[in-house]
Structure formats: C-alpha cells, structure tokens
Amino acid sequence: MTKPREPNGIEPSRSEDDIQRDQLGPRGVPDAPDPAKMTPQREKKTPKHIDPGHTA
Template sequence: MTKPREPNGVEPSRSEDDIQREQLGPRGVPGAPDPAKMTPQRDKKTPKHVDPGHTA
C-alpha cells in the first residue's frame, strides 16, 4: 500500500531539515542547544513590519 501524496503546491508541515534537526540536534549533537543567534547588525537590518506590496 502506498502513502497518499500531497497535491502540488501544498508545502509539507515539516521539511527534511526540520526532521533531521529534531533527530540530530542543531549541529549534529543530540540535545545540544542551538548556538546560532542574530547579530546586532543583522537585527537592525531585518525589517520589523514586512509588507509584501503588490506583485504586479
């Protein structure tokens, strides 16, 4: 019996990266905290209110 496939254009709830991160941890060490953090300069450059605007 085969698994039902999702229709085209529908994103799965979790990506392959999410599944691997859950199993192996953020840096390949199970149970280790994620050391990645946003630098102050990147935080300043990241927009707080995202307005996608018009597509056409």
C-alpha cells in the same frame, strides 16, 4: 500498499530538515543548544514590519 501522495503545490507541514533537526539537534549533536544568534548589525538591518503592500 503505498502511502497516498500529497497533491502538487502543497507544502508539507514539516520539511526533511525540520525532522533531522529534531532527531540530531541543530548542529548534528543530539540535545545540544543552538548556538546560532542574530548579530546586532544584522538585527539593525532586518526590517521590523514586512508589508510589501499591493504592487498592482
């Protein structure tokens, strides 16, 4: 018996990357901490409030 397919245009709640990250950890090492962090320069460049508003 086959599993029911999701309709087109609907994103699944979790991606394959999310599932792999849960199983293998962030860098492929189980139970290792995630060393990625935002640099101060990137943090300055990242907008705080993202509200593009209406274009039309």
